[in-house]
Amino acid sequence: MTLALADAEAFPKDGNLRGATMRTDMGTYHIRPFGQPCIEGFFGGRFARELEDAGDGAFAAHSIDEIAGFLGNDIRRKLKPLMESRWAHDPFARGAYSHALPGHAGKRAVLAAPVDRRLFFAGEATSPNFFSTAHGARDSGARAAKEVLALLAKR
Ligand SMILES: Cc1cc2nc3c(=O)[nH]c(=O)nc-3n(C[C@H](O)[C@H](O)[C@H](O)COP(=O)(O)OP(=O)(O)OC[C@H]3O[C@@H](n4cnc5c(N)ncnc54)[C@H](O)[C@@H]3O)c2cc1C
Incomplete structure (x- = not known):
């Protein structure tokens, strides 16, 4: 999921936001990847599938709420949805990349x-x-x- 970021110069290039560590219904956010005026969000597991199932705009809405929780409500007006992927629904992808459940890396x-x-x-x-x-x-x-x-x- 990618959000367009207005006034991007005020934000660090290649910054990261990872606020929630005690729950799995959360995203991690890459601010200005390669200096571009946008924020990429990454989601995993059951929560990613739930957001895919929730339909167009669900990733962006969650991301804007979560980022506003970290950085304050003023940032909402700087963020606009750009694109969302639905790889779990793609029969030739069925997700982005693998992850092992705890204890199952072997x-x-x-x-x-x-x-x-x-x-x-x-x-x-x-x-x-x-x-x-x-x-x-x-x-x-x-x-x-x-x-x-x-x-x-x-x-
Ligand atoms: C958003 C994102 C960002 C990433 N960033 C990085 C990064 O910065 N650095 C990094 O090192 N890695 C990154 N990765 C991970 C990296 O892209 C993958 O680990 C790598 O591409 C996996 O290669 P693979 O050959 O295992 O699988 P894939 O590249 O997924 O190839 C599998 C292929 O099999 C095909 N396929 C599936 N099912 C079938 C079928 N039944 N019949 C025929 N074909 C089928 C698929 O269409 C696909 O082409 C990123 C991945 C994502 C999604």
């Missing part, structure tokens, strides 16, 4: 394991240390390719 190794020495898996979700990143995805592709080559070498 299950990434299960996801990464080949099936019947015929199906091999890559992707950020299979990366033990760099999940949710582009480099984790790239490294996992190299790892899966090595697994295939090692198997072929034995034949």
